[in-house]
Amino acid sequence: MRSTSRSQVRGKEMLPKPKPKEQRQHSATKEAVADIEDLFSDKEIHKIRASLLDWYDHNQRDLPWRRITQTKEIPVKEEEGEGEGERRAYGVWVSEVMLQQTRVQTVIDYYNRWMLKWPTLHHLAQASLEEVNEMWAGLGYYRRARFLLEGARMIVAGGDGFPKIVSSLLKVPGIGDYTAGAIASIAFKEVVPVVDGNVIRVLARLKAISANPKDKVTVKKFWKLAAQLVDPHRPGDFNQSLMELGATLCTPLNPSCSSCPVSGECRALAISKLDKLVLITDYPAKSIKLKQRHEFSAVCVVEISGRQDLIEGDQSNSVFLLVKRPDEGLLAGLWEFPSVMLGKEAALTRRRKEMNCFLKKSFRLDPQRTCSILLREDVGEFTHIFSHIRLKVYVELLIVHLKGLKTLLFLCKCLFALQLLFYQVFKFQNISGVIVG
Numbered sequence: 001m002r003s004t005s006r007s008q009v010r011g012k013e014m015l016p017k018p019k020p021k022e023q024r025q026h027s028a029t030k031e032a033v034a035d036i037e038d039l040f041s042d043k044e045i046h047k048i049r050a051s052l053l054d055w056y057d058h059n060q061r062d063l064p065w066r067r068i069t070q071t072k073e074i075p076v077k078e079e080e081g082e083g084e085g086e087r088r089a090y091g092v093w094v095s096e097v098m099l100q101q102t103r104v105q106t107v108i109d110y111y112n113r114w115m116l117k118w119p120t121l122h123h124l125a126q127a128s129l130e131e132v133n134e135m136w137a138g139l140g141y142y143r144r145a146r147f148l149l150e151g152a153r154m155i156v157a158g159g160d161g162f163p164k165i166v167s168s169l170l171k172v173p174g175i176g177d178y179t180a181g182a183i184a185s186i187a188f189k190e191v192v193p194v195v196d197g198n199v200i201r202v203l204a205r206l207k208a209i210s211a212n213p214k215d216k217v218t219v220k221k222f223w224k225l226a227a228q229l230v231d232p233h234r235p236g237d238f239n240q241s242l243m244e245l246g247a248t249l250c251t252p253l254n255p256s257c258s259s260c261p262v263s264g265e266c267r268a269l270a271i272s273k274l275d276k277l278v279l280i281t282d283y284p285a286k287s288i289k290l291k292q293r294h295e296f297s298a299v300c301v302v303e304i305s306g307r308q309d310l311i312e313g314d315q316s317n318s319v320f321l322l323v324k325r326p327d328e329g330l331l332a333g334l335w336e337f338p339s340v341m342l343g344k345e346a347a348l349t350r351r352r353k354e355m356n357c358f359l360k361k362s363f364r365l366d367p368q369r370t371c372s373i374l375l376r377e378d379v380g381e382f383t384h385i386f387s388h389i390r391l392k393v394y395v396e397l398l399i400v401h402l403k404g405l406k407t408l409l410f411l412c413k414c415l416f417a418l419q420l421l422f423y424q425v426f427k428f429q430n431i432s433g434v435i436v437g
């Protein structure tokens, strides 16, 4: 990791001259020395720890996952081994997973609802995936919810209580270095660091690190710096103070350096004062965003009517087809109206052709032979943006009446074989809610 020095900022002519050949043999030693120079000094460590903890004690936001009020309301079952640490660990885990890719303000409501429904790990372990997905709807990245459920089941089945150290936490599905560090330090006081986007930003500015923060070697060094700083007596509070600073003062675009408790130790601030060409926001270096790819899909809301004629608004004898998506990939394991990917932008005729093929092949719904169409109309289109995909969805409504018992029986068979669900639903206007959660 290279800290930006003024010589680097000023230009090529001020860069150090290449080293003579005989000096290169000592490169390993020199690298080690450079490495040590990149670390915090003891004086800096003490100052940063004390300043940040004091600031955190007076300024931390009141967030539900920082309280353990649930412990008072729900009696602890001794046989389940859920003491205060476990309760805290569960809360930290759920909140940290929710906070990945989602803003704090949005997460607060989700977290409170989640904790009301599943206040302990044991409650969660008994939930079904459908219930968990329903609760998660709107947060996106549903794999995270599935991992929470699988992780809870695994911990409860293990019978040894919540893992308390990073190495054991990493064995739980969906728990990576960051979440493990957060749980172990906040709930169980293990002296371990955490490194997330906020921490990287603060460290990159404190040390004026200009290297690409996504680069593996650089990430490793951020962990090393964070490990140096973590307070041995209050590891959880210290880690939270570092994240809190990044979330509230040391923000990506408008850092509030005048209110910052560690401004005296901040190299980016010092450099920017000396050289007007350098901005604090130059740190960390911006990584190049992946280009979103465009995808197109046709969705058909298939209503199977019990009537042979169409009476507008009467769905009392109707059922709808919902299909479960594959267990891997985008929106894995979620239920959706029948959909087909189109490959590229497509006109209505082609979309219907593709959809007809899919319905015929998967469910034997064939307007020529097995069903009669009561209504088929284009409903509209919308674009849903995932982090890496821009998905344009064309939606149509198809109301059919089945011609014979054979098709009905086949659909019933699909219920098990193709994971087709007959779902008595009356809120089908809310299509995007079902499709994208």
Ligand code: SF4
Binding pocket: 202, 205, 206, 249, 250, 251, 255, 256, 257, 258, 260, 261, 262, 263, 264, 266, 268, 269, 280
């Ligand atoms: S002084 Fe400014 S840039 Fe440096 S850590 Fe504080 S808020 Fe961030």
